[in-house]
Amino acid sequence: MNGRPPILLNPGPVTLSDSVRKALLHDDMCHREADFAALMLDIKQRLARVYAEAEEEFEAVTLTGSGTCAVEAMIDSLAPRESTTLVLSNGVYGERIAAMLGAHKRPYVELRADWREPMALDRARRKLEQAIDIGHIVAVHNETTSGRLNELEPLLALCAEFECRLLLDAVSSFGAERIDFSHPNLDAVASTGNKCLHGIVGIAFVMARKRLFETGTSQADGLYTDLFRYQAAQVDGFSPFTPAVHACFALRQALDELERQGGWRGRRARYRLLSRQLRERLDALGVAAYIDDDSYSSMISSFALPRDWDYPALHDALRDAGFIIYAGQGDLYKEMFRICTMGDIRDDDLARLLATLERLLCA
Ligand SMILES: *Cc1c(COP(=O)(O)O)cnc(C)c1O
Numbered sequence: 001m002n003g004r005p006p007i008l009l010n011p012g013p014v015t016l017s018d019s020v021r022k023a024l025l026h027d028d029m030c031h032r033e034a035d036f037a038a039l040m041l042d043i044k045q046r047l048a049r050v051y052a053e054a055e056e057e058f059e060a061v062t063l064t065g066s067g068t069c070a071v072e073a074m075i076d077s078l079a080p081r082e083s084t085t086l087v088l089s090n091g092v093y094g095e096r097i098a099a100m101l102g103a104h105k106r107p108y109v110e111l112r113a114d115w116r117e118p119m120a121l122d123r124a125r126r127k128l129e130q131a132i133d134i135g136h137i138v139a140v141h142n143e144t145t146s147g148r149l150n151e152l153e154p155l156l157a158l159c160a161e162f163e164c165r166l167l168l169d170a171v172s173s174f175g176a177e178r179i180d181f182s183h184p185n186l187d188a189v190a191s192t193g194n195k196c197l198h199g200i201v202g203i204a205f206v207m208a209r210k211r212l213f214e215t216g217t218s219q220a221d222g223l224y225t226d227l228f229r230y231q232a233a234q235v236d237g238f239s240p241f242t243p244a245v246h247a248c249f250a251l252r253q254a255l256d257e258l259e260r261q262g263g264w265r266g267r268r269a270r271y272r273l274l275s276r277q278l279r280e281r282l283d284a285l286g287v288a289a290y291i292d293d294d295s296y297s298s299m300i301s302s303f304a305l306p307r308d309w310d311y312p313a314l315h316d317a318l319r320d321a322g323f324i325i326y327a328g329q330g331d332l333y334k335e336m337f338r339i340c341t342m343g344d345i346r347d348d349d350l351a352r353l354l355a356t357l358e359r360l361l362c363a
Contacts, residue, residue: 010326012195014343023253037237046255054181067171067192070204077227083135088119091145142173147300159185199254202247271299274341
């Protein structure tokens with residue numbers, strides 16, 4: 001055919017670029033050797049400068065696991081035992097964070113919004129006015145459930161007003177959306193190497209304010225999820241546990257590509273270009289966007305299932321044409337599907353996708 005691999009239109013893992021795939025063939029490396037330590041320090045530095053405002057005050061603490069591992073390490077290490085944490089959820093990932101707080105027995109309140117709606121900022125304000133012991137807020141930046149990019153500005157303003165620290169799940173936005181690392185109330189941001197950064201699954205990270213390690217103590221009850229342990233070992237580039245070495249090869253190459261492609265702004269522009277064409281074409285084909293068009297992040301879109309199609313039929317027809325789309329989560333499986341433009345998706349790939357959609361939906 002066209003020599004292209006299956007094009008992944010799910011929000012991570014992504015279709016790799018050829019050079020990231022080749023980086024996986026690097027010679028084997030022991031993680032206790034100096035060459036690995038140099039690689040890890042290089043990755044940490046590159047992660048810290050994806051957002052120029054982060055470089056001075058934040059440290060990228062890496063760990064081996066998927067995005068959930070980074071989010072849980074952030075929660076376990078930083079959510080206090082003595083004060084309440086407020087979770088603003090409007091999708092699967094926010095609700096997962098509340099479950100983590102419960103699992104680690106931290107006092108928390110969850111304000112749940114419908115999966116199609118914005119975060120409940122008004123209810124949060126009322127809660128903050130009543131409750132005096134809320135010290136932290138946790139939220140999801142790009143809620144992958146719907147593709148909604150939750151607004152950080154009003155959230156950070158609320159944190160400033162009520163003197164709360166923000167912990168952010170930016171698993172599907174770090175590297176491609178604006179994150180205001182200069183805001184004094186932002187404490188930590190969890191993400192992974194295999195979504196907007198275009199590496200492979202295996203290395204995740206938390207961008208945490210350096211001061212937390214200097215003056216704070218870990219709240220962690222887990223060992224593998226204790227960020228303070230990783231941070232201490234990584235001063236010299238090492239890791240307390242065996243890291244996903246090959247994922248590091250891929251991530252370094254992917255970060256190099258991100259820099260050469262214009263950093264997070266360049267990536268956002270590329271994603272937007274692809275998403276806009278996709279949503280316009282589907283709109284013209286009568287497939288409705290699932291939330292307001294201007295609420296979407298740059299790369300995740302969700303759509304109501306077209307008339308006469310259930311998800312398996314649409315999925316299989318697209319898979320036969322070389323594209324992997326993504327189902328709605330939970331009950332949404334029956335009513336919507338998602339298409340994500342992360343990864344090495346080329347102009348030709350998009351053109352083929354749009355032509356395929358047109359062929360299927362106009363038949
Ligand atoms: C993907 C994702 C996660 C979880 O990451 P895994 O790699 O699947 O563990 C968490 N939060 C958000 C917003 C995500 O998109």
